[in-house]
Amino acid sequence: MGGNLQTSSEGAVHPEIRLEGVSLVYEAGGSQVLALDDLHCRFAAGRVTAIIGPSGCGKSTMLQITRGFMPASRGTLSFVGPDGQPMPRPPRMATVWQSFNLFPWRTIEDNVAFGLEMAGMPAAQRRVRAHEALRMVDLGGFERKYPGQLSGGMRQRVGMARALVMDPEVLLLDEPFGALDAQTRLVLQEQLAAMVERTGKTVLLITHSIEEAVLLADTVYVLTARPGRVAAEVQIDLPKPRSIASTHDARYAGYFERIYGLLKSEVLRSMHGEAGGQA
Amino acid sequence: MRDRTPEGDVALRPVRTGTAPADRITGWIAVAVFLLAWELLCRALDVSSLYLPRPTQVAVALYDLFVHKQALSDLAVTLYRIFGGFAIGMVFGVALGLAMAVSRRLQSIADVFIAALYPLPKITLIPLLIIWLGTGGPFMLTISALGALFPVIINTLLGVRQCDPGLVMTARDLGASERQIVRHVLLPAAIPSVFAGARLGLGVSIILVVAAEMVVGKLGLGARLYLAGQVLETETVFAVLVVLAALGIAVTKALDAVDALTGKWRA
Numbered sequence: 001m002g003g004n005l006q007t008s009s010e011g012a013v014h015p016e017i018r019l020e021g022v023s024l025v026y027e028a029g030g031s032q033v034l035a036l037d038d039l040h041c042r043f044a045a046g047r048v049t050a051i052i053g054p055s056g057c058g059k060s061t062m063l064q065i066t067r068g069f070m071p072a073s074r075g076t077l078s079f080v081g082p083d084g085q086p087m088p089r090p091p092r093m094a095t096v097w098q099s100f101n102l103f104p105w106r107t108i109e110d111n112v113a114f115g116l117e118m119a120g121m122p123a124a125q126r127r128v129r130a131h132e133a134l135r136m137v138d139l140g141g142f143e144r145k146y147p148g149q150l151s152g153g154m155r156q157r158v159g160m161a162r163a164l165v166m167d168p169e170v171l172l173l174d175e176p177f178g179a180l181d182a183q184t185r186l187v188l189q190e191q192l193a194a195m196v197e198r199t200g201k202t203v204l205l206i207t208h209s210i211e212e213a214v215l216l217a218d219t220v221y222v223l224t225a226r227p228g229r230v231a232a233e234v235q236i237d238l239p240k241p242r243s244i245a246s247t248h249d250a251r252y253a254g255y256f257e258r259i260y261g262l263l264k265s266e267v268l269r270s271m272h273g274e275a276g277g278q279a
Numbered sequence: 280m281r282d283r284t285p286e287g288d289v290a291l292r293p294v295r296t297g298t299a300p301a302d303r304i305t306g307w308i309a310v311a312v313f314l315l316a317w318e319l320l321c322r323a324l325d326v327s328s329l330y331l332p333r334p335t336q337v338a339v340a341l342y343d344l345f346v347h348k349q350a351l352s353d354l355a356v357t358l359y360r361i362f363g364g365f366a367i368g369m370v371f372g373v374a375l376g377l378a379m380a381v382s383r384r385l386q387s388i389a390d391v392f393i394a395a396l397y398p399l400p401k402i403t404l405i406p407l408l409i410i411w412l413g414t415g416g417p418f419m420l421t422i423s424a425l426g427a428l429f430p431v432i433i434n435t436l437l438g439v440r441q442c443d444p445g446l447v448m449t450a451r452d453l454g455a456s457e458r459q460i461v462r463h464v465l466l467p468a469a470i471p472s473v474f475a476g477a478r479l480g481l482g483v484s485i486i487l488v489v490a491a492e493m494v495v496g497k498l499g500l501g502a503r504l505y506l507a508g509q510v511l512e513t514e515t516v517f518a519v520l521v522v523l524a525a526l527g528i529a530v531t532k533a534l535d536a537v538d539a540l541t542g543k544w545r546a
């Protein structure tokens with residue numbers, strides 16, 4: 001269990017990410033649709049920030065903007081280094097996806113090594129790194145299998161290994177456990193919480209699970225239904241490392257209820273909005 | 280869907296023909312009965328071998344063709360023309376299909392030409408190509424390549440278009456350049472579709488090469504067929520047809536084997 005996956009490599013900077021006044025407007029059927037409205041968020045350096053909100057509130061769009069795949073219509077995105085100054089270069093980022101997105105024609109080790117291969121790392125070296133990453137997610141021995149031969153939970157562990165092997169300074173989790181069954185999800189949440197704790201990376205977690213947000217995050221942003229606005233920022237002050245046992249903490253119930261209350265009104269509002277739209 | 284048991288998966292598939300040994304034996308018995316009936320009917324009704332030679336006469340003609348009449352070199356020439364042209368068609372087809380899938384401008388240009396040329400029976404290009412290229416090797420390779428080109432272009436294009444956009448985004452997230460995305464994501468994702476196109480294209484290449492050989496009438500199995508027909512050597516006509524059918528079967532089996540190899544793509 002050694003190596004550079006747990007302690008980040010030399011020169012790694014875990015930045016604070018700032019969204020200031022970020023809005024996103026897109027064209028649909030000739031009219032302008034406001035998806036995200038004037039977001040102000042800070043994703044603290046080396047901490048886990050969760051974004052939670054009703055379906056279609058623009059959570060994943062927020063992740064796309066942070067990743068730099070989609071420009072914001074208004075507002076700024078900045079990465080601030082430990083010295084309080086904007087980073088001279090964008091940070092290394094890697095994403096874990098809800099739908100796993102493994103390359104079905106590549107073996108597990110070649111999936112994990114994809115990013116290293118693209119960066120031009122020699123084959124022998126990247127194989128060593130890929131095997132090490134696979135051992136970290138308890139998938140040693142599956143190197144030569146294909147994704148189609150693995151269960152959903154195993155595939156997502158490959159997805160985690162593939163992101164972590166890149167030693168990202170910012171780890172983006174796009175509903176990473178949304179496609180998994182409840183038991184697998186619990187186990188992977190615990191494993192991920194422990195892994196993230198060790199590496200001290202800046203993590204952005206998009207989720208629709210309150211439990212997941214409270215168990216993994218230091219800060220939870222609750223978004224409103226479309227257009228996405230910040231409804232509340234909740235600091236989660238539960239001892240770490242957290243596990244399923246943390247749900248027995250009295251404070252856990254408090255956080256859960258607070259977030260649920262905020263979400264419930266938003267979900268109801270969006271449901272009524274849809275009903276109104278159909279009428 | 281993906282977590283279906285392998286057993287359940289098999290049970291849902293329709294029965295595949297000719298795979299079980301028992302089915303295969305039944306098939307061969309049917310062939311033997313058919314040949315025997317043909318032989319006996321021709322003898323009983325005293326059919327002229329000019330119209331319908333008996334299977335035994337065809338067998339003799341087949342032996343004669345390969346042992347005394349150097350048909351092996353004709354077979355070699357025909358195979359070279361089919362596969363040489365097919366290979367050229369594949370290379371250009373995959374390259375063009377990929378380029379069209381990536382470049383919107385190139386696609387709008389190529390779309391017009393493909394729309395015009397695709398429905399045209401390629402066999403009608405034989406006279407024009409003979410005027411331009413003569414009747415030798417370049418003509419034969421061109422007509423064969425043209426046969427494979429269009430199905431391969433269209434299937435490559437379709438294959439790339441059907442690529443999961445999530446995989447492209449993942450590759451970009453992991454630092455792949457646009458060129459690397461084409462090479463390491465779009466092309467491999469299109470492979471099953473490319474092979475489907477190759478299967479169609481090879482069939483067209485075979486037809487076009489044999490037809491072109493019949494028109495030119497010098498070398499190759501098509502020429503043998505045409506010349507034998509001209510002098511009413513009906514046994515030889517049948518013998519060449521048997522060789523062409525065997526070639527067709529061999530090609531189909533080989534493609535099935537390649538298909539099985541690319542099976543992991545669809546996992």
